[in-house]
Amino acid sequence: MGLSDFEASTAPRDVVRRQYLASAAGDLEALRATLAPDVEWTEMAGFPLAGTYRTPEGVTANVMERLGADWIDWTAHDDVYVVDGENVVVLARYTAANKATGEPIDVRVAHHFTVRGGLIVRFEQFVDTAKVRDAMS
Template sequence: MTYEHTDFATSTAPADVVRRQYLASAAGDLEALRATLAPDVEWTEMAGFPLAGTYRTPDGVTSNVMEQLGKAWDGWTAHDDTYVVDGENVVVLARYTAVNKATGRPIDVRVAHHFVVRGGLIVRFEQFTDTALVRDAMHG
């Protein structure tokens, strides 16, 4: 019998929840993205990153992070390459690609994301990336 992953859309498995977040983000579907986040989510963008800080609530995350990235960058995408799962912890090795709207300069930078998933929702997120490469693209 072949295993069919028919319940991906509703699965509460931590890796599936995280994967849905990436798919929603890439599609620009902020409503679907918010559906993966816990009401008390803590979402931290790395110090040195343009949007550095910790954001709370699903609306707070999408308005302060995804919507701002969409204003400053064309085609901002996090490509999720490798998943490392340990219980409720999901670490994703990925890369960002985008083109800065102000300078026209592209980025292609490696990133690691650490998610904590509890009860089928993302409760914590922390980003690790080379912030200097991102800043360089923003300043011609």
């Protein structure tokens, strides 16, 4: 059975959308398949996971797996896509509840992806970090 057009597409928007779908499904293998071997994934300063992570395994271990450990139902809801060549900006929101406090979040976020050769080579997050930290204390 062949891949669907969407699954095989190297269009920047489709690659980024597959990343969100894999993340929402908790499919870290499929998520890693959207990332370049030398990906640079930056979580914003002030965010609990702040820093730049490299390699697909580094991204999933230091971001997605840690979010899953600390939050219940962490989800990035991708709402609006703005595409300019290899640049994809997604206006989204995070929803979750913190495991330690039970406090929920529903915060707006912007993600900037750079996609080359059908893979995400760079990611940068923009989010109201105070709202996330408030839910943790």
